[in-house]
Amino acid sequence: MSLYGINAYTSNYNSLYSGLYNRSKSYSTSTSDLLELAKKADMVRSPSYRKKMLEQLKNNFSDKSDTSEVGSSSNEMKLSSNAKQLSADALSLSSGGFSSWTNKSDAVKNFVDKYNSEIESLADAETTADKGRQSTLINTTQKYRSALEDIGITVGEDNKLSIDSSKLLNASERNVRSLLSGSYSYGSKIGYDMGGVSDSALDLVKKFAESYNNTLDSLEKSDSxxxxxxxxxxxxxxxxxxxxxxxxxxxVGSDNRLTIDEDALKKAPEETLRSLFSGGYSYANKIADKASFIGRASALEAQLSNSYTYNNKGGLDFFSQMAASLFENMI
Amino acid sequence: MAELVYNEQGRLLFTEEMRQEYTILIPNMLPIHFTMLERIFNNHGYKVKLLRSMGRKIIDEGLENVHNDTCYPALLCVGQFMDALKSGEYDVNKTALMMIQTGGGCRASNYIHLIRKALKRCGMEQVPVISLNLAGLEKNPGFKLTASMLAQFITGICYADLLMLLANQVRPYENHRGDSDRLIEKWIDKLVEIKFSYTAFDRISAEIVDDFKKIPYTPDPDKVKVGIVGEIFIKYSPLGNNELQNFLESEECEVSCPGLIDFLIFMGDHQVVETKLYHTKYKKYIASSAVKSFFKMMQNKIIKALEGTRFRPPAKFEETKKNVLPFLSPANKMGEGWLLTAEMVELISSGVNNIVCAQPFGCLPNHIVGKGMIRKIRAVHPEANIVAIDYDPGATKVNQENRIKLMLSAAKAQLGKS
Incomplete structure (x- = not known):
């Protein structure tokens, strides 16, 4: 599947609407403008133009080996349901709250194990680099001693760390995160990011990828x-x-499908995960928006393919509705 | 797909192959000027798209991708590019970005590196960034400014200045709202097809002026005349100044915004002054003098086209420069330099006493020659009603508009007295 031609398509589409985009909403329009707009809207609505657009778009998706039932009502409904599922999965990732991503106890245990094994390996440090690293680890940990104790990590006389399970249980997720994750945290100073995802979060990502791939599969058979x-x-x-x-x-494969490497995902740095999956402008949120639109558009297409209302005089197709809403806004 | 080619310094080049299939995105600084630029590029075989996106998401993208100490215009440009690339409207493997570099010490020369840094941060290093400049910086095999393109750009700027000036003076008084905007669209369609011709400029300018004269209008002495000055991006770009011009027009004002030609003559004047003061290269002096003379000549043509009409012509550059000498030395050349102060003085001299000085966060020269000069200007021109408005990622549109409304209430009171 390739994506050649989308830019050409976009500019073609935009040129049709350039007159509409550039107009200030506060201005009323004269009759000549309305006629001009009607002409443009009619071009977009015409079956031949729609056919041309479909051809261009389908080049990006169509699976040439299987063209059965393309555009049928059942396929559009399937696309609609897959896209809605994708939107829901993406939203649960982006708005589900990042606290559920990492398991506090696992993160602290991983950190303590990693730290202790490094201290052990540096015990007989001889090179300057090793000595420097040993000194960084010990000095930085001493500076953060009281903050570490607050979350149940005790610094021993041999500079090794141990876990006070009851304190860790009562420690807030936020305190653990602020110490072990982020650009200026204790963790970053000694080269550690609590990162990784919990099993439940891993399931969410897997579900998201599966819905994404299903939506792409359904898009191949859409006529919307x-x-x-x-x-x-x-x-x-x-x-x-x-x-x-x-x-x-x-x-992201050459067929645009997503594949997950679970081991890599479990070890991924938290900041990168956050930028991808958390917040209003994240990747997940952008996908949720688009998937939601696909869901609505394909549901409308399913209705139309049932009622056969596409025509060049403007039946209840999407463009007629869009043109009507534009006219309403401008008058 | 086009092969990625790097130069010796490791910079990704925009190749001839990319020219065939890539879409080039440019930020929108001046709506009329850059629309013409977009169309001229497209007529010469490039696929250029002017970004017209607006909204908070652009600021947030900018904050995410550049240091928050970076000046606000840079933050907006980077944010707008990143937002466009992430929007899904463009295939990142077939999109390039274009940025204007002035070659001076200020933001426009350094944006390009910030954009590359942001692209790297977002994992989009495959997107080439093209520099549009006349200083010979960063050449690309797939992008060449030919003589005919350059001639069209230059004429385009002069025509766009004339259109902007006329539209600003007609729009608030037109009987059918949208007449001047439609005329701008009509003339842009015509002008992008015209090749540079010295003699045709006079004729076409006269036709443009005639067309604007024909727009039915009703004079309204109650309209407050407001000038907009400031850092070049924030002054002109609706994205940068939160649609300041639309807001002022909705508040029954006539906006007066100095054109781009003044800035171009000012750029040419830089080198002339520098050679006199610091004895720099004579070769640059000759080139700059030529640029300065050419744009002064074009400005005179615009003034001539407006003579004998009801429209207020722009002031001659030499007069503008002469007026600022009691306030500032012409050696103040960083950013907008002495031109910003000169524009304020010029506006007051021409009867536009109410001025909005748009100040972006992080623009040091602008704070000195803009906000820093207000008190001195008021001492000489007590009638001046100047308000400095700060534009930064945290500033709200409501606060900015409230400050402008305060300035307008003083202006209306003054108008009532007179």
């Missing part, structure tokens, strides 16, 4: 211009984030 257009946009967004996704063990 709007759904396909948003589908290309969704794939482009994934491409834009592909290198960041790779850092957390999610690879």
């Amino acid at each position: 211009v709007q759904a396909l257009e948003k589908g290309v946009s969704m794939v482009n967004t994934t491409k834009a984030f592909s290198r960041t996704l790779a850092k957390v063990g999610i690879s």
